[in-house]
Amino acid sequence: MLENKKGQLTIFIIIAVIIIAAIIFLFWFFNRMTPITPPSAGENPQVNIEHCINSQVEKSVGKIMNNSGYVKKSNLTKNFDGKDIAYLCYTKSNYARCIVIEPVLIEHIETEIYNDIKNKIDECFINLKTDLEKEGYSVTIESGMGFSINLVPGDVETIINKKITITKADETRKFGEFKINYHTPLYDMAIIIQNIVRQESLYCNSEYTLIMRANPWIEIDKFQTGDDVKIYTLKDIKTKKEIKFAIRGCVLNTPS
Amino acid sequence: MKKRTLKLLSYFEIITLLISIIAFAFIIGDLSKEIKIVSALDIGDIIDVTSQIIPSQNLNLGCCFDKDEGLCDPNSEKADCENRTNGLFFKDKFLCDISECKQGCCILGTEAQFVTEKRCTKLSQLYGLPSKWDVSIKDEISCISKSQTGEVEMQLISSFILTSHLEGKP
Numbered sequence: 001m002l003e004n005k006k007g008q009l010t011i012f013i014i015i016a017v018i019i020i021a022a023i024i025f026l027f028w029f030f031n032r033m034t035p036i037t038p039p040s041a042g043e044n045p046q047v048n049i050e051h052c053i054n055s056q057v058e059k060s061v062g063k064i065m066n067n068s069g070y071v072k073k074s075n076l077t078k079n080f081d082g083k084d085i086a087y088l089c090y091t092k093s094n095y096a097r098c099i100v101i102e103p104v105l106i107e108h109i110e111t112e113i114y115n116d117i118k119n120k121i122d123e124c125f126i127n128l129k130t131d132l133e134k135e136g137y138s139v140t141i142e143s144g145m146g147f148s149i150n151l152v153p154g155d156v157e158t159i160i161n162k163k164i165t166i167t168k169a170d171e172t173r174k175f176g177e178f179k180i181n182y183h184t185p186l187y188d189m190a191i192i193i194q195n196i197v198r199q200e201s202l203y204c205n206s207e208y209t210l211i212m213r214a215n216p217w218i219e220i221d222k223f224q225t226g227d228d229v230k231i232y233t234l235k236d237i238k239t240k241k242e243i244k245f246a247i248r249g250c251v252l253n254t255p256s
Numbered sequence: 257m258k259k260r261t262l263k264l265l266s267y268f269e270i271i272t273l274l275i276s277i278i279a280f281a282f283i284i285g286d287l288s289k290e291i292k293i294v295s296a297l298d299i300g301d302i303i304d305v306t307s308q309i310i311p312s313q314n315l316n317l318g319c320c321f322d323k324d325e326g327l328c329d330p331n332s333e334k335a336d337c338e339n340r341t342n343g344l345f346f347k348d349k350f351l352c353d354i355s356e357c358k359q360g361c362c363i364l365g366t367e368a369q370f371v372t373e374k375r376c377t378k379l380s381q382l383y384g385l386p387s388k389w390d391v392s393i394k395d396e397i398s399c400i401s402k403s404q405t406g407e408v409e410m411q412l413i414s415s416f417i418l419t420s421h422l423e424g425k426p
Contacts, residue, residue, distance in 0.1 A: 022276070104342050202330050
């Protein structure tokens with residue numbers, strides 16, 4: 001009888017430990033799931049704008065990574081693995097070097113992001129104004145705006161020149177320039193893409209193993225299809241982000 | 257009473273088991289996202305791409321030099337290059353055999369890269385590091401191997417000491 005009771009007690013202790021562990025786990029889990037709420041617009045308009053712009057930049061960068069350097073799908077693609085991969089160097093002729101499709105690649109990507117987000121920036125400022133007015137601020141936003149997108153190592157940098165004045169009670173604050181950084185390996189990957197494309201257009205091949213040796217943060221995979229199209233896959237080891245692009249050049253005639 | 261306790265106990269165990277299953281599934285859920293099966297040869301490879309034609313038929317090819325980044329794009333079309341603010345086009349030089357595209361070893365801190373002189377300056381600006389461009393190193397392998405020996409660091413340090421000494425800096 002006593003032994004039976006001891007056994008029950010042991011089971012109850014085990015169950016109690018499991019329940020406590022489950023509660024701790026669920027607490028940690030929900031804590032992790034709760035999104036970090038940005039500070040209110042009035043507290044820090046810079047952070048509010050940063051949050052809004054970066055979500056737009058993030059979408060553009062995602063599209064660019066998915067579409068081999070384009071926001072919208074390119075017209076010149078190769079179907080591979082059920083996906084259209086854009087050519088960044090292409091010639092339809094055989095025995096000919098490929099022609100670089102997007103020279104000055106960094107500027108091309110900057111322009112792609114610029115065009116994709118230019119209309120959304122105004123929306124961000126309208127939202128900021130609405131949020132500030134809800135908090136009781138009087139807001140003046142000048143209509144003119146200048147903005148630029150710069151690709152730099154590790155970041156996409158958005159610089160917006162827009163004058164904003166916010167007033168509440170006796171306090172007036174003025175803002176003129178917003179410098180926003182979105183963390184992404186896009187620039188560094190674009191530089192490697194440019195290097196591969198340059199080598200392919202010059203030598204009909206690329207020393208991608210050497211490029212990997214010089215840049216240990218990246219994984220490059222080259223796949224040659226049955227019709228001599230090269231599909232390159234670049235993968236940032238740290239963020240797992242990847243870009244694929246296609247090359248068709250120096251193709252030899254296949255004997256029939 | 258005993259039966260009731262056992263019933264309660266079994267309910268507890270079932271709930272605990274369910275919670276554990278969900279938690280475990282969530283933890284391994286993150287890992288499974290990275291597992292991707294890639295087929296070696298896809299049927300899509302057989303699709304012909306000859307119907308896709310480059311828009312312009314009259315190609316005016318040459319070298320396109322990115323004057324901001326210091327990068328060279330051989331075999332580029334004039335219109336594509338000149339459409340860019342930073343594009344500088346060199347007609348007929350489709351192999352980029354121009355002085356702007358001459359590559360050398362750029363020693364940047366402890367790293368070394370085989371790039372153009374302009375690119376070396378750009379890298380120096382981007383990373384805020386002193387750079388030295390050495391045109392006497394003719395290939396990428398010799399250049400990269402420089403970064404992996406301590407040679408690079410020593411060269412830079414000694415050149416800085418020498419420059420400071422010549423300029424009379426302490």
